[in-house]
Amino acid sequence: xxxxxxxxxxxxxxxxxRHQSKVTGTEMECAVFMPRQALEGFLCPTxxxxxxxxxxxxxxxxxxxxxxxxxxxxxxxxxxDTSPRGDNVADDSAYDLGQAASxxxxxxxxxxxxxxxxxxxxxxxxxxxxxxxxxxxxxxIGICGHSMGGHGALTxxxxxxxxxxxxxxxxxxxxxxxxxxxxxAFEVYLxxxxxxxxxxxxxxxxxxxxxxxxxxxxxxxxxxYLEEQLKPWAFEKACREAGVDLTLRLxxxxxxxxxxxxxFMADHMEWHALRLE
Amino acid sequence: xxxxxxxxxxxxxxxxxRHQSKVTGTEMECAVFMPRQALEGFLCPTxxxxxxxxxxxxxxxxxxxxxxxxxxxxxxxxxxDTSPRGDNVADDSAYDLGQAASxxxxxxxxxxxxxxxxxxxxxxxxxxxxxxxxxxxxxxIGICGHSMGGHGALTxxxxxxxxxxxxxxxxxxxxxxxxxxxxxAFEVYLxxxxxxxxxxxxxxxxxxxxxxxxxxxxxxxxxxYLEEQLKPWAFEKACREAGVDLTLRLxxxxxxxxxxxxxFMADHMEWHALRLE
Numbered sequence: 001x002x003x004x005x006x007x008x009x010x011x012x013x014x015x016x017x018r019h020q021s022k023v024t025g026t027e028m029e030c031a032v033f034m035p036r037q038a039l040e041g042f043l044c045p046t047x048x049x050x051x052x053x054x055x056x057x058x059x060x061x062x063x064x065x066x067x068x069x070x071x072x073x074x075x076x077x078x079x080x081d082t083s084p085r086g087d088n089v090a091d092d093s094a095y096d097l098g099q100a101a102s103x104x105x106x107x108x109x110x111x112x113x114x115x116x117x118x119x120x121x122x123x124x125x126x127x128x129x130x131x132x133x134x135x136x137x138x139x140x141i142g143i144c145g146h147s148m149g150g151h152g153a154l155t156x157x158x159x160x161x162x163x164x165x166x167x168x169x170x171x172x173x174x175x176x177x178x179x180x181x182x183x184x185a186f187e188v189y190l191x192x193x194x195x196x197x198x199x200x201x202x203x204x205x206x207x208x209x210x211x212x213x214x215x216x217x218x219x220x221x222x223x224x225y226l227e228e229q230l231k232p233w234a235f236e237k238a239c240r241e242a243g244v245d246l247t248l249r250l251x252x253x254x255x256x257x258x259x260x261x262x263x264f265m266a267d268h269m270e271w272h273a274l275r276l277e
Numbered sequence: 278x279x280x281x282x283x284x285x286x287x288x289x290x291x292x293x294x295r296h297q298s299k300v301t302g303t304e305m306e307c308a309v310f311m312p313r314q315a316l317e318g319f320l321c322p323t324x325x326x327x328x329x330x331x332x333x334x335x336x337x338x339x340x341x342x343x344x345x346x347x348x349x350x351x352x353x354x355x356x357x358d359t360s361p362r363g364d365n366v367a368d369d370s371a372y373d374l375g376q377a378a379s380x381x382x383x384x385x386x387x388x389x390x391x392x393x394x395x396x397x398x399x400x401x402x403x404x405x406x407x408x409x410x411x412x413x414x415x416x417x418i419g420i421c422g423h424s425m426g427g428h429g430a431l432t433x434x435x436x437x438x439x440x441x442x443x444x445x446x447x448x449x450x451x452x453x454x455x456x457x458x459x460x461x462a463f464e465v466y467l468x469x470x471x472x473x474x475x476x477x478x479x480x481x482x483x484x485x486x487x488x489x490x491x492x493x494x495x496x497x498x499x500x501x502y503l504e505e506q507l508k509p510w511a512f513e514k515a516c517r518e519a520g521v522d523l524t525l526r527l528x529x530x531x532x533x534x535x536x537x538x539x540x541f542m543a544d545h546m547e548w549h550a551l552r553l554e
Contacts (some may be wrong), residue, residue, distance in 0.1 A: 008499065008528075009536035065342040065539060222285065251285075259286035262342060 001133045004029070010071035011036045014061065019129060024084040025114065027239050030126065031057035032164035033067050033077040038135050045140035045276035046076040046130070047269065048122070048164070050149030050156075053181075056081050056116060060146070069269035071193040075276075076136055077269075082149070084115040096181050097188060103176070104152030105200050107189040116189060118123035122152070123160045141268045142272040146261055149177055149226070150217075154202035154235075158209045166275040168216035168268045171259050173221055175203040181229050203238040214245035216271045218264045220254030278410045281306070287348035291338065296406060300359060300398045301361040302391065307403065308334035310344050310354040315412050322417035322553035323407070324546065325399070325441070327426030327433075327495045330458075332380050333358050337423070340535040346546035352553070353413055354546075357403060359426070361392040373387040373458050374465060375522075380453070381429030382477050384466040400437045401431075419443035419549040423503070423538055427494075428453055431479035432442045436484045443552040445493035445545045447538050448500055451512035452480040458506050480515040491522040495541045497531030 005016045012035040022030045032177035038044045047070070049060055057079040060066060068079040083089075083102035090149040092098035130136045143164040145153035150172020157167035176182020177197050185198040198204040219232045228277075232248055239246035254260040282293045289312040298305045315321045324347070326337055332354040337343060347354040360366075360379035367388040369375035384393035407413045420441040422430035427449020434444035454474050455457020463474040475481040496509045503509075509525055516523035531537040 007532050007534060008497070008530040008540075010540045014536050062340045062535065065345070067536065067539070068543075070512075198531040220285070240361075253285040255284050257284060258339065259284040259291050259344065261287075262344070263287045 005251065009033065009067040010070050012067065013039060014067060016057070021084070021121055021125060023117045023125045026084040026086050026089055028084065028121070029057060029081050031061045031079040032130070032134065033061075033070050034134070035074045035076065037074040038076050042072055043137040044076045045142070045239055045273065046078060046136045046274050048078045048080065048141065048143040048153075050104060050122070050143070050145030050152040051079065051082050051091060052145075052147030052149050053082070054099065060261065064261050064265050066265055069266045073269055073273035075269065075273055076134065077132065080122060083118065089115045097185060101148065101185065103148060103182075103185045103189065103200075104156060105189060106113055107178055108187060109191050112189050119156065119159075120231045120234060123156055123163050127163060140165060140276040142168075142276050144168040144170070144268055144272065145172065146170040147256065148173060148181070149232075150174075151182070154215075155200050155205060158202060158205040159199075161209075161212055164277050165215060166272045167211070168271055169227070170264065170268070171219050171230055172202070172217060172235075173230055173257055175201060175231045177201045177204070177235065179229045179231060203234050206235070206238050206244055207242045210242060211244045213275060214247065214248075215239065216247045216268065218249045218267070220249065220256060220260045221250055221252045222254055223256040224258075225233065243266045278406055286310070286344040286354060288489065288540045289344065289348050290316060291344060293334070298361070298398055298402060300394045300402045302364060303361040303363050305361065305398070306334060306358050308356040309407070310338075310340040311411070312348045312351045312353065314351040315473060318412055319500060320412045320414040321351055321353045321417070322550065323413045323419040324549050325355045325357065325418065325430075327381060327399075327420070327422030327429040328356065329422075329424030329426050330359070331372050332377065337538070341538050341542050343542055345548065346543045350550035352546065352550055353411065355398060355407065360395065365441055374462060378425065378462065379460075380425060380462045380466060380477075381433060381467060386466060386468050389466050396433065396436075397425050400433055400440050404440060417442060417553040419445075419553050421445040421447070421545055421549065422449065423447040424507075424533065425450055425458070427451075427458060428459070429477065431492075432477050432482060435479060435482040435488060436476075438486075440491055442549050443490060443549045444488070446532055446550055447541065447545070448496050448502070449479070449494060449508055449512075450507055452476045452478060452508045454481070455511065456506045463509045474548050480511050483512070483515050483521055484519045488518055488521045490552060491524065492516065493524045493545065494524075495526045495544070497533060497537045498527055499531055500533040500537075502533055
């Protein structure tokens with residue numbers, strides 16, 4: 001974990017790390033906000049935030065203002081990258097495939113499988129690296145995310161409840177098997193067998209795996225992707241049928257982007273803080 | 278005032294306008310956050326924020342998170358551009374001269390004088406346009422800014438106390454006649470006569486013009502420009518000698534950039550809200 005930048009913020013420190021990943025076979029970057037308590041060495045609850053298509057760790061770090069709320073709650077805030085990157089890493093000219101569009105799974109198909117192993121990276125390698133290097137309380141790690149990253153947060157939490165102890169999302173892709181973004185990515189990364197796709201679909205997973213706690217989702221109703229790609233009502237129904245306690249907040253007038261995320265970041269951070277204490 | 282984008286944020290609306298400026302002879306862009314009260318048509322106190330070198334309205338709008346605090350206080354937040362722009366507008370390859378580096382004055386020298394009339398734009402044309410189009414309370418307009426924009430805020434407030442009723446700054450250039458950024462810009466925009474420069478130097482102006490209220494400045498002590506360019510102690514001394522009540526907060530560990538600004542944005546917004554009511 002090589003520190004490549006740092007800046008004081010809200011009494012803590014916003015850092016960016018770079019490290020060689022054995023899992024992806026590439027260098028990975030990751031932004032970490034350290035509240036004052038973490039700088040003083042106290043074990044801290046930690047929130048992972050997975051970003052959406054076309055983004056990196058940078059947008060939420062600079063535009064979501066997580067630092068204010070993380071400082072208030074004494075939480076470490078971790079923003080990983082959205083995929084492996086590099087000249088030798090498979091890519092696609094489409095914005096919704098390849099670099100910055102990993103969908104946070106382990107690809108089984110070539111040419112993707114060599115580097116696109118984001119599920120292992122985010123649920124095993126990166127948490128271990130962070131716990132080793134920083135005062136991350138491994139028994140108090142939560143996960144949230146936006147859009148493709150909301151899909152990542154929901155599915156990684158549901159598939160790895162021993163790693164993630166709380167989960168929330170902003171405008172997540174909830175039912176990827178039934179939307180164009182998800183179907184395109186799953187076919188390319190996972191192959192033609194749709195039964196495998198279902199193990200990465202939050203609407204299916206919440207029924208098969210359940211969830212030990214409750215779930216928070218915020219969704220803007222002026223979001224251009226609401227009907228075709230995000231389908232929060234599908235997840236609401238799946239949670240209700242599975243007996244999982246979902247809070248789904250639908251916000252008139254809000255769109256898909258960072259003003260929407262920033263508007264509700266405080267609520268998500270408090271939600272996780274209350275559940276990770 | 279043509280609306281070119283909008284997004285809901287914190288119950289209000291973040292807008293970007295474009296308009297033809299008679300003063301600069303160019304199209305100008307300007308970001309405006311409208312709190313809920315303004316959307317409902319109530320006259321609102323309004324804060325102008327002038328950005329620093331290399332920036333436009335965009336950085337503070339996306340990275341400073343003024344919307345949260347403006348919504349809380351029911352204030353309109355206006356982020357103008359840092360200079361006229363365009364292919365037909367004089368420019369320089371240096372980052373500290375030309376487009377995005379106007380120093381917020383009326384240039385008297387060519388080739389700058391044709392378009393670089395930012396003082397008239399910000400103190401006359403833009404306030405009038407905003408008051409005409411939006412529920413801006415013209416008797417409750419404050420101004421703040423960062424770095425070159427801190428210089429702009431201080432000097433425009435001191436030179437136009439009937440326009441701006443409160444003033445604060447983040448890491449401002451306080452004594453441009455005595456720092457490289459200021460001396461370079463003033464010679465190019467105003468010519469060789471240094472007596473003219475002094476009428477745009479906050480340290481001089483606070484002694485000659487005084488100020489009707491108090492002034493807030495935040496300054497990071499890990500700011501790379503502190504000693505050579507910003508010199509807050511020069512302004513502290515000038516205010517003390519002029520009998521003007523300055524609050525100068527020096528923050529160990531903070532640098533010059535947006536994590537610093539965001540960390541103290543809430544305090545500046547509250548400062549202006551309390552003085553503009």
